[in-house]
Amino acid sequence: MASEETRAVDTRTAMSPTERDTPAPVGASETTTLEKGPARAWATRLVVAGIVLSAVNLRPAITSLGALLEEVRDGLGMSGSVAGLLTSVPPLCFAVFGVMAPRLARRFGPAAVVCAGMAAIFTGLLIRPYAGGTAGFLAASALALMGIAVSNVLMPVIVKRWFPDRVGSMTGLYSMVLALGTSLPAAVTVPMTHALGGNWKLGLAVWAVLAAAAVVPWIPLVREGRERSVPAARSAQAPAKAQAQAPTQAPASVSARAAEEQPPLRITRSRTAWALAVFFGLQATAAYITMGWMPQIFRDAGVSAGTAGLLLAVTMVMGVPLAFVIPRIATRLPHQGPIVLVLGVCGLAGYAGLYLAPAAGAWAWALLLGIANCAFPLALTMVGMRARSGPGVAQLSAFAQSTGYLISIPGPLLVGVLYQHSGGWGLPIALMAALMVPQMVVGVLAGRDRTVEEEAATC
Numbered sequence: 001m002a003s004e005e006t007r008a009v010d011t012r013t014a015m016s017p018t019e020r021d022t023p024a025p026v027g028a029s030e031t032t033t034l035e036k037g038p039a040r041a042w043a044t045r046l047v048v049a050g051i052v053l054s055a056v057n058l059r060p061a062i063t064s065l066g067a068l069l070e071e072v073r074d075g076l077g078m079s080g081s082v083a084g085l086l087t088s089v090p091p092l093c094f095a096v097f098g099v100m101a102p103r104l105a106r107r108f109g110p111a112a113v114v115c116a117g118m119a120a121i122f123t124g125l126l127i128r129p130y131a132g133g134t135a136g137f138l139a140a141s142a143l144a145l146m147g148i149a150v151s152n153v154l155m156p157v158i159v160k161r162w163f164p165d166r167v168g169s170m171t172g173l174y175s176m177v178l179a180l181g182t183s184l185p186a187a188v189t190v191p192m193t194h195a196l197g198g199n200w201k202l203g204l205a206v207w208a209v210l211a212a213a214a215v216v217p218w219i220p221l222v223r224e225g226r227e228r229s230v231p232a233a234r235s236a237q238a239p240a241k242a243q244a245q246a247p248t249q250a251p252a253s254v255s256a257r258a259a260e261e262q263p264p265l266r267i268t269r270s271r272t273a274w275a276l277a278v279f280f281g282l283q284a285t286a287a288y289i290t291m292g293w294m295p296q297i298f299r300d301a302g303v304s305a306g307t308a309g310l311l312l313a314v315t316m317v318m319g320v321p322l323a324f325v326i327p328r329i330a331t332r333l334p335h336q337g338p339i340v341l342v343l344g345v346c347g348l349a350g351y352a353g354l355y356l357a358p359a360a361g362a363w364a365w366a367l368l369l370g371i372a373n374c375a376f377p378l379a380l381t382m383v384g385m386r387a388r389s390g391p392g393v394a395q396l397s398a399f400a401q402s403t404g405y406l407i408s409i410p411g412p413l414l415v416g417v418l419y420q421h422s423g424g425w426g427l428p429i430a431l432m433a434a435l436m437v438p439q440m441v442v443g444v445l446a447g448r449d450r451t452v453e454e455e456a457a458t459c
Contacts, residue, residue, distance in 0.1 A: 059291075060182075090148075091284055111221040155174055176323040182291070183313045183314075272451075297425050375439070
């Protein structure tokens with residue numbers, strides 16, 4: 001009977017070159033030491049369920065708040081500038097906590113980190129309406145956003161590791177579900193709050209139920225990973241025994257261990273990595289300004305609160321079909337620049353409409369801005385395409401998202417300040433339109449057919 005070490009070697013030998021190049025750190029071995037057959041199929045189904053349920057929880061903490069921002073401001077006594085700070089908290093948390101994700105994944109495994117992230121989202125959403133005062137609300141929001149941050153970074157890593165031959169379709173799947181999880185709270189939070197007696201605290205806290213469900217599929221994967229990590233570690237510590245039992249597979253085992261020992265990329269040497277980070281930051285700026293302030297723009301133009309929430313939902317729901325289609329198209333193109341330009345033109349048209357006739361053409365502007373917001377799944381797809389290996393994707397994802405979210409922090413805050421001091425939306429909308437131009441430029445640069453490994457090696 002073959003030993004556990006031999007089965008691990010056989011599994012690595014049967015993998016594709018992309019999978020063999022992906023390290024299998026202790027604690028993350030659930031992705032590389034699972035046996036084939038029923039166990040592997042069972043694990044794959046759990047991973048798909050985990051990806052879907054996690055993706056649907058990556059935005060309700062933000063868009064449910066956007067729909068009730070006026071009620072939250074009144075209830076907590078916030079000024080416009082403080083509300084702008086509140087809309088800047090998501091990118092700040094994503095930047096600060098997202099950079100920790102690769103290190104946590106190497107130590108505990110990506111499944112364990114995402115599982116903990118979903119638990120943090122559940123806890124934060126449940127307690128933030130009742131935390132007491134603005135400071136407590138911000139602290140509980142930060143806890144939920146910390147869970148979102150690490151999961152944001154690790155989603156491309158999980159897709160690359162479990163589905164290396166289906167990066168486009170799987171990225172499309174979770175981007176589509178993420179868009180659904182963005183639009184659903186925007187559409188139903190206000191009417192649901194009214195049905196719950198008009199209590200905005202209960203209307204926000206109810207979204208914790210979704211996060212609780214997302215914890216469940218990751219638990220067996222975490223347990224499986226812990227069970228497998230001990231045999232995997234023993235295999236790595238006993239090369240002589242592995243060679244004696246499976247001499248023909250020894251070179252594969254040695255190469256796998258060598259891949260694990262490769263130093264991290266010098267990601268900052270890659271121009272593509274920087275272009276992708278800036279593109280990610282500018283599209284995040286536009287997205288969080290939209291999620292945080294668009295309902296208020298429509299309400300100030302005379303649109304009712306319920307309709308304003310529906311308009312935000314329309315903007316977000318556009319990402320449901322497009323987030324599935326765009327990654328599949330992007331992976332078939334040698335250069336993703338044309339997609340970047342189309343999305344940017346739609347954004348400029350939407351901002352022009354908000355400036356000229358916010359109420360008269362509200363539904364058209366919501367649709368155009370919804371198309372422009374699909375720069376997010378395109379950015380995630382390019383993260384998977386601009387690196388060859390799982391470790392490269394992890395580094396690029398952490399760098400692009402953390403740097404990008406740092407770039408996006410001032411945007412929502414500046415919009416709040418401009419709105420409060422100018423007394424209208426002319427200057428904030430002009431700022432949004434102006435930022436779309438550099439987003440298109442760096443997006444074209446990030447879409448070029450090259451990898452960060454190549455650039456880091458030649459610089």
